[in-house]
Amino acid sequence: MESSEEADVLAVEGSVNDDETLVSALETFELGFFSPGKSRNRYLGIWYKNSSEAVVWVANRNNPIADTKGVLTVSDNGNLVLLDRKKSVVWSSNVSGTIEHPMTQLLDTGNLVLKDNKSISERYLWRSFDPPSDTLLACMTIGWNLKTGEERYLTSWKSADDPSPGNFTYQLDRTGLPELVIDRGSMKSYQTGPWNGIQFGAVPAVLNLIFKPTVISNESELYYTFEAVSNALNIRLWLNQSRYLQRLILEQGRNRWGVLYSVPLDQCGSYGFCGANSVCSSRKPHTCECIQGFIPKSQGYMNCVRESSLDCQKGEGFLRLVRVKVPDLIKFQLNENLNREKCEAC
Incomplete structure (x- = not known):
């Protein structure tokens, strides 16, 4: 060499x-x-x-x-x-x-960089982190340059024998509150749930012990990144050719990768597994159930409709659902001055 x-x-x-x-x-x-x-x-x-x-x-x-x-x-x-x-x-x-x-x-x-060695500026002219392949390492980013419209995202390999871009992408969706999604073409396959300032709603709770996730949002950019809590930890996020996203950690002294988590976890983790106004139950076999106040509209694919017309005068109001993902917020307005009680009063 x-x-x-x-x-x-x-x-x-x-x-x-x-x-x-x-x-x-x-x-x-x-x-x-x-x-x-x-x-x-x-x-x-x-x-x-x-x-x-x-x-x-x-x-x-x-x-x-x-x-x-x-x-x-x-x-x-x-x-x-x-x-x-x-x-x-x-x-x-x-x-x-x-x-x-x-x-x-x-x-x-893990970043291969190119720079002018005699330049006063320390800025890299090119780096392999932009764009990434199918793997996100610590300090890498996926997201948007809001000034240029450029997007960085992961793309799976076509197969284990072929690293050309495959069917799945892992992107930061900005159509509502920021969330990470696995897409197959134009079809959404998995969503993390929106960023709440600390973590994404549906990501398994292994955070803060091993790695710290971050979403940066300002006038210039919107991106997701993470860092390991210790420099001794090798952690990577890998989008494989079968649509699964795995958070992997290299086990010290064993040269073997352990799986921290893999998503979707099950059928309930798949996007749109149940229909409108229904939730997926993790009881085996996985089933779709109408939420309170709704009944099945048809057999098979679970779409639910109101059992009776909504009448707030009779005391009907908000229903609290726990352990579910927040629905996509395609059209919404954010009012930071409202708490839950004020929102219900509206």
Whole structure:
């Protein structure tokens, strides 16, 4: 490997061939070529140094290399480029303009970054965190740049043998109160429930003990991120090709990933499993039940209608439901001056 004296840095005239790698300073992450599953195609990726099956980023997802002659190098204008045996560009960092003194480094966060080494600014010109692949690491973000309209989100692999974009995405939905959703195309498959300032409503309660979630919302951006409570913990959020989202933690000394939780947990966690005005019961088998004051409209798929007309004069009012997700708030107005009692009085 032609690089700098530092194992995590790719110098101006350096390159990484198929049988070579870059390793981050603390040997947490490694960059190199790999073949997923049973495939013989070659991809440039980043994985955990002591857990090579945990690939967290892939450069050429849509453009595999058919042999072991691929090479990562720096182009004349300072961009990172991935070349095949014919020296054709398979993938590029695609930074506009010319970078006079390019330096590429694999950080211990798992972020591959490109910057001008002689520039006064410490700003990265390109980084692998934007956009992500199918994995969210600590300090990565998914969400929106509200000024440019750019969105960052996870996309599943097509299969265990094919890292090209698959059927499922994991996005921060901003049509109502912020919530995370798994979509299959235009169809919603799972929702976390809205952000309440501390956590998302339907995410299992393992928070604050192992990792801390955060949603940042201002005039410029809206995004979700998380951080581990300890630097000794390796935690990743993985959207697999079967639509399940798993929060994984690397078990110390065992080089094995444990599952903190996986969603949807069951059929009740699937979006729209029950119809209007009904809730899903986790009793086995999972059943849909009308909420109080409603009766089934039809057999089979549970849609419920009012048993009688609503008459607030007779004392009918709010009904408190516990252990359920808040419905989608497609059309709503937020009045921060109202508490529950004032809202009921309206």
